[in-house]
Amino acid sequence: MVRFFGIIVGLGFVSALIFSIIGSLPFEAAERTAVEDFHQKPRTLALASDGAFGKFDRKQLQRGLQVYNEVCSACHSLRLVSFRDIAALGYNEGQVKSFAAAHEVPSIDPDTGEPATRPGLPKDAFPSPYPNETAARAANNNALPPDLSLITKAREGGAPYVYSLLTGFRNPETYRNEKGEALPADSKPGTGLHFNPWFANLNLAMAPPLTSEGQVTYGPGNPKPTVDQMAKDVSAFLVWTAEPKLENRRAVGWGALGFLLIFTVLTYLSYRQIWADKKH
Amino acid sequence: MSFPWAEAYKPKSGFTQWIDERLPLPRLVYGAIGAGYPVPRNLNYFWNFGVLAGVALTIQIVTGIVLAMHYAANAGIAFDSVEHIMRDVNSGWMLRYMHMNGASFFFIVVYIHMFRGLYYGSYKAPREMIWLLGVVIFLLMMATAFMGYVLPWGQMSFWGAQVITGFFSAIPIVGEPIRQLLLGGFAPDNAALNRFFSLHYLLPFVIAGVIILHIWALHIPGSNNPTGVDVKSESDTVPFHPYYTAKDGFGLGVFLIAFVIMAFFLPNFMGHPDNYIPANPLSTPAHIVPEWYFLPFYAILKSFTGNFLWIPAKLWGVLAMFGSILLLFFLPWLDKSPVRSAKYRPTYRTFFWVLVIDVIILGYLGQAHPSNWTVLASQICTAYYFAHFLIIVPILSRIETTLPMPNSITEAVLSGEADEAHPVGVSATNPAHPEPAKA
Numbered sequence: 037m038v039r040f041f042g043i044i045v046g047l048g049f050v051s052a053l054i055f056s057i058i059g060s061l062p063f064e065a066a067e068r069t070a071v072e073d074f075h076q077k078p079r080t081l082a083l084a085s086d087g088a089f090g091k092f093d094r095k096q097l098q099r100g101l102q103v104y105n106e107v108c109s110a111c112h113s114l115r116l117v118s119f120r121d122i123a124a125l126g127y128n129e130g131q132v133k134s135f136a137a138a139h140e141v142p143s144i145d146p147d148t149g150e151p152a153t154r155p156g157l158p159k160d161a162f163p164s165p166y167p168n169e170t171a172a173r174a175a176n177n178n179a180l181p182p183d184l185s186l187i188t189k190a191r192e193g194g195a196p197y198v199y200s201l202l203t204g205f206r207n208p209e210t211y212r213n214e215k216g217e218a219l220p221a222d223s224k225p226g227t228g229l230h231f232n233p234w235f236a237n238l239n240l241a242m243a244p245p246l247t248s249e250g251q252v253t254y255g256p257g258n259p260k261p262t263v264d265q266m267a268k269d270v271s272a273f274l275v276w277t278a279e280p281k282l283e284n285r286r287a288v289g290w291g292a293l294g295f296l297l298i299f300t301v302l303t304y305l306s307y308r309q310i311w312a313d314k315k316h
Numbered sequence: 317m318s319f320p321w322a323e324a325y326k327p328k329s330g331f332t333q334w335i336d337e338r339l340p341l342p343r344l345v346y347g348a349i350g351a352g353y354p355v356p357r358n359l360n361y362f363w364n365f366g367v368l369a370g371v372a373l374t375i376q377i378v379t380g381i382v383l384a385m386h387y388a389a390n391a392g393i394a395f396d397s398v399e400h401i402m403r404d405v406n407s408g409w410m411l412r413y414m415h416m417n418g419a420s421f422f423f424i425v426v427y428i429h430m431f432r433g434l435y436y437g438s439y440k441a442p443r444e445m446i447w448l449l450g451v452v453i454f455l456l457m458m459a460t461a462f463m464g465y466v467l468p469w470g471q472m473s474f475w476g477a478q479v480i481t482g483f484f485s486a487i488p489i490v491g492e493p494i495r496q497l498l499l500g501g502f503a504p505d506n507a508a509l510n511r512f513f514s515l516h517y518l519l520p521f522v523i524a525g526v527i528i529l530h531i532w533a534l535h536i537p538g539s540n541n542p543t544g545v546d547v548k549s550e551s552d553t554v555p556f557h558p559y560y561t562a563k564d565g566f567g568l569g570v571f572l573i574a575f576v577i578m579a580f581f582l583p584n585f586m587g588h589p590d591n592y593i594p595a596n597p598l599s600t601p602a603h604i605v606p607e608w609y610f611l612p613f614y615a616i617l618k619s620f621t622g623n624f625l626w627i628p629a630k631l632w633g634v635l636a637m638f639g640s641i642l643l644l645f646f647l648p649w650l651d652k653s654p655v656r657s658a659k660y661r662p663t664y665r666t667f668f669w670v671l672v673i674d675v676i677i678l679g680y681l682g683q684a685h686p687s688n689w690t691v692l693a694s695q696i697c698t699a700y701y702f703a704h705f706l707i708i709v710p711i712l713s714r715i716e717t718t719l720p721m722p723n724s725i726t727e728a729v730l731s732g733e734a735d736e737a738h739p740v741g742v743s744a745t746n747p748a749h750p751e752p753a754k755a
């Protein structure tokens with residue numbers, strides 16, 4: 037009985053599928069889109085924090101913080117990171133305090149209750165440059181600059197994607213893809229948009245933020261602040277903001293693996309011993 | 317329950333005797349997973365996965381309870397409370413990554429466990445009840461995992477909830493009210509998040525309860541084995557302890573190594589980047605996909621594109637998606653072949669491997685960007701899925717010629733040589749336990 041009904045139901049599903057297939061024939065060849073032809077995979081970016089043994093390069097993170105602070109923070113917030121967290125980049129308490137105090141954070145005037153600002157404290161999060169989303173959109177051609185705290189985890193491609201994006205602005209008039217094709221007219225950027233073949237739909241509302249060598253002045257003993265170098269540094273910094281416990285995690289992971297390796301070898305040996313004279 | 321030669325529990329001290337007379341818990345453990353439980357001696361590593369599923373559930377419950385101490389089920393702050401766990405709670409990142417990857421490992425383990433059951437025919441008489449309870453556990457796991465994924469309130473959480481609860485609205489008349497009941501509103505919102513959290517906390521304990529029934533049912537006939545031949549005499553079995561406790565201990569080590577590699581070194585490999593973007597009802601992600609363990613079912617859902625027999629395509633998809641799991645409840649009666657193990661069913665074995673590859677391809681298609689060819693491929697694979705369980709297996713179980721089977725497990729293991737008659741640790745000359753007559 038079960039088998040009889042099973043076969044009926046099975047034939048029902050199979051017929052519905054055959055019907056679906058026939059209904060979708062003949063296939064119409066799908067038009068290739070500009071995104072398929074022009075979108076680029078992230079370029080390679082080697083960071084000290086890569087790999088199972090990787091550690092953050094603290095000097096590079098400090099440079100990245102500087103780039104964020106002097107360039108990106110004009111439009112992007114970092115709301116999940118507090119000033120005190122930068123102690124992990126190798127700053128001492130005094131440096132953290134003065135870094136925080138150099139930022140104005142929103143507060144309330146204690147006398148009038150009106151919105152006001154005050155110098156930041158280590159416990160405060162990096163402030164947003166705009167009072168609210170409407171203001172942010174109004175200042176950016178109706179686009180919203182995303183919070184950057186998690187950006188390297190929130191995009192396919194991670195840090196290499198951010199690096200490629202920052203160095204990926206191209207002239208839409210002269211750009212040619214691998215096949216030598218020019219960008220079709222309807223894929224050229226509209227007003228307020230900028231062509232970047234690494235961006236998902238090729239045109240984004242962010243103007244190239246890093247444009248010239250020396251835009252940020254690095255202290256002595258650091259590499260030259262070329263656009264490429266600044267883009268690398270800020271990407272490395274954004275890996276840290278997204279995953280501040282990265283080094284800790286790998287250290288615990290190695291400890292756990294060491295323990296488990298011993299555990300597994302011991303249990304394997306006792307397993308062999310117990311089963312030694314038992315064929316199975 | 318169990319076999320006549322099972323070792324009986326004997327309290328070793330006055331204290332254990334005292335306990336045994338009042339609460340015979342040590343006796344229960346001894347008979348369930350101790351030396352008092354005879355198990356076929358020829359089980360291979362596939363039989364480790366039941367215990368591993370229990371370990372995975374334990375990991376989920378322990379990490380989940382601590383996470384719940386810091387998580388806030390409120391649409392306004394849920395996302396940030398998860399990031400607070402990742403950044404500020406002591407070892408919070410570890411709890412969260414273990415819970416996140418633990419869910420994937422739970423499914424990996426349970427899929428292998430189900431593969432084992434299908435390959436060796438463990439769902440057949442007399443183990444139907446174990447199998448039915450297993451399918452119930454599987455459904456509960458899927459519900460738990462789906463609701464858990466909503467809790468961080470990222471983009472995929474929100475849109476996943478939107479799409480999955482949307483399936484219900486395909487059902488005529490009752491569908492839309494069911495959807496609103498699930499969500500507590502017209503779209504996923506605070507009400508939905510709160511009830512999902514409540515249920516996500518409840519269901520693992522329901523699963524734990526059903527597992528007790530699952531193992532109870534298992535202990536009536538005892539475990540199946542790779543030959544599928546019934547246990548016939550004492551020499552076919554070994555006591556669970558120490559033989560299988562040792563083997564399960566080793567399996568546990570290997571499992572935990574794989575788990576640690578993923579949770580500590582590649583924690584986001586099985587996740588989706590969009591779930592690190594806070595939920596935004598006004599911005600639909602370019603490509604909504606469920607977690608990897610739902611992908612084959614998602615592909616089945618999407619493969620019905622034509623209205624057929626007055627049933628709209630969308631409803632066909634929903635029926636097929638639920639049907640693809642519910643049909644497992646009928647499997648013990650769809651497959652009436654008296655031979656359990658695929659080892660002795662060459663034709664079934666071929667079809668079964670086709671099914672395994674078919675499901676893997678469906679998983680791939682579930683996340684692929686849709687094109688004419690991926691839709692066609694998922695239609696063909698879905699058709700095979702249903703044809704396999706509902707047409708091929710029932711017919712095959714009547715007409716298949718099977719291979720000759722060994723007379724007993726011992727014979728299969730020793731393949732003729734009689735170099736031992738009795739397992740270590742079980743007395744050879746216990747007159748109270750005569751060997752049962754060979755069937």
Ligand code: HEM
Nearest residue numbers: 363365366367369370430433438447450451453454539540
């Ligand atoms: C929460 C998840 C589950 C847990 C903790 C669990 C636990 C166990 C354990 C400890 C065993 C005995 C050891 C073994 O044979 O591997 C077992 C056996 C079994 N399980 Fe599960 N199980 C789970 C889910 C499932 C599911 C989803 C199914 C199938 C739909 C299933 C079907 C079976 C069957 C048929 C057996 C008997 C196998 C045999 O004797 O050959 N289980 N389970």
